[in-house]
């Protein structure tokens with residue numbers, strides 16, 4: 001699909017990888033609607049992105065907010081061609097802590113709710129809107145890019161909930177692509193390695209260096225720009241479908 005003239009909806013678009021993708025799609029001539037819970041981040045993202053960007057406050061855990069936001073985005077630009085699902089949370093906790101405390105079940109449900117159920121909810125609403133698009137070459141009507149993580153494959157200590165959520169994203173990639181093939185929608189997941197975004201928190205430089213060392217080559221953290229580059233390739237290449245692509249400089253995560 002051509003990025004020029006396309007409309008993208010980006011969850012988690014106020015920060016990090018989602019914002020990086022938004023910036024690249026705008027530079028390529030597209031328009032974007034950012035969905036995020038972070039109002040301040042969304043507002044400053046708009047200043048950065050200019051007049052082909054919109055921001056809507058939306059908690060992907062809330063079905064009414066998701067339905068409203070997708071409908072507003074479609075009404076604003078008349079269509080949605082691309083969906084980038086980058087909203088995500090990554091709290092870590094051991095199943096049994098050193099003090100003998102059990103993993104908090106509410107926390108487990110929270111992570112699954114944001115990263116997996118929320119993502120699926122956005123997908124179903126956006127797919128229904130994409131179905132109304134006039135088909136392009138090959139009858140293509142839309143492209144969906146879901147952000148998983150290499151933690152889906154090599155979850156570390158404390159990542160049971162996060163890895164379960166990301167494993168769910170990996171698992172649904174092919175069936176989503178198969179379900180939506182009849183409408184002409186492609187579905188691809190990206191499994192990033194360690195990316196330098198606010199999700200890493202205020203990690204000190206020594207820790208960032210250590211994490212970067214897990215990347216085989218190049219030995220640096222990934223960036224929102226590296227991520228955006230792959231989003232662009234996925235949008236533009238019609239044969240990428242039903243696949244999970246690792247974006248991790250060859251990293252294979254150790255247990256901790």
Ligand SMILES: NC(=O)c1ccc[n+]([C@@H]2O[C@H](COP(=O)([O-])OP(=O)(O)OC[C@H]3O[C@@H](n4cnc5c(N)ncnc54)[C@H](O)[C@@H]3O)[C@@H](O)[C@H]2O)c1
Pocket residue numbers: 011012013014015016017018035036037038041058059060061085086087088089090114118147148149150191192193194195196197198199200
């Ligand atoms: N940074 C990494 O190293 C890394 C590695 C692998 C995967 N990922 C994944 O990439 C995605 C983007 O993360 P990032 O690194 O850009 O982090 P980030 O914290 O910069 O961005 C995540 C965004 O999601 C938003 N968000 C959180 N909960 C939400 C909700 N309920 N509804 C709507 N928006 C919500 C946040 O406000 C934030 O703007 C996440 O899914 C994350 O799991 C990140």
